[in-house]
Amino acid sequence: MRILFIEDDNKTAERVARGLAEAGHVCDVLTDGEDGLFHALRESYDVLVVDRMLPSMDGLSLVRSLRAAGRKTPVLFLTSVGGIDDRVEGLEAGGDDYLVKPFAFSELLARVNALARRPPPVSEQTALQVADLRMDLIRRRVMRGGTEIELQPREFTLLEVLMRNEGRVVTRTMLLERVWDFHFDPKTSVVETHMSRLRAKIDRPFGTPLLHTVRNVGYSLHAPR
Known part of the structure; x- marks a missing residue:
């Protein structure tokens, strides 16, 4: 935390x-x-x-x-x-x-x-968007540049956390708690493995990266600067 x-x-x-x-x-x-x-x-x-x-x-x-x-x-x-x-x-x-x-x-x-x-306040948002990456929270669909991206449930949750924190650094500890509900460090590479898979799906096929690693701190998702 x-x-x-x-x-x-x-x-x-x-x-x-x-x-x-x-x-x-x-x-x-x-x-x-x-x-x-x-x-x-x-x-x-x-x-x-x-x-x-x-x-x-x-x-x-x-x-x-x-x-x-x-x-x-x-x-x-x-x-x-x-x-x-x-x-x-x-x-x-x-x-x-x-x-x-x-x-x-x-x-x-x-x-x-x-x-x-405490549970977070209920949000009425139905969609999230960063640059050309769009997430439909109702249909649980993700698209980038008009192309639909297939995500596993955990990948979807991981991306949702990052998109809700657009432009801010999300630490490994925060991801373990919010995506996996771990309130301790399991001493595994589960975060790094899923981030690699997510990057392969939302970044590599499209040329312009949105997902960025902040060395020794965490990750940040934002449009090119």
Whole structure:
């Protein structure tokens, strides 16, 4: 799971990042509100953990801006501001959960895991398109340049995840969780094998690649730049 932690207290940031890494997650840490919003909008994260008191932009404004932009990434507020009115304000701003400092890391980890398990909001999209690649979500058909591409069910799901994250990097861990429902690293090349098969079907016959490998990070699907 990939987590963005926006926190300007270095000791708290180091403690949480270390604990999340030990639990098998990838944690990016930022200390500035505006920088945090920029990355939350540009990158794909499973959960955001956000302090309320931040430089440049406070946590409430950050989350309000995130929701206004249509991003539905689950948000856990982690803050020393813990009154009832403060909690209500945080949830009404678009937060999904609220944890007050000081806190036990085990509780934070449990809350983050619970947020990640929530089903995504129901989308009314019936089709996805990137350049000349089109996916019909109702008929479960994929076409590129007018040519239909036959995909196995797992390949279809893999491509759907990539297309829904057009232009963003999708990590191997994210793919294992979203396509195979693995919440651990099986130490196999299952992702790499399926990506190779997918690339052979959607890229090689058409000349212009849409699927790109981001070395040591993951994969990204986007139109030629």
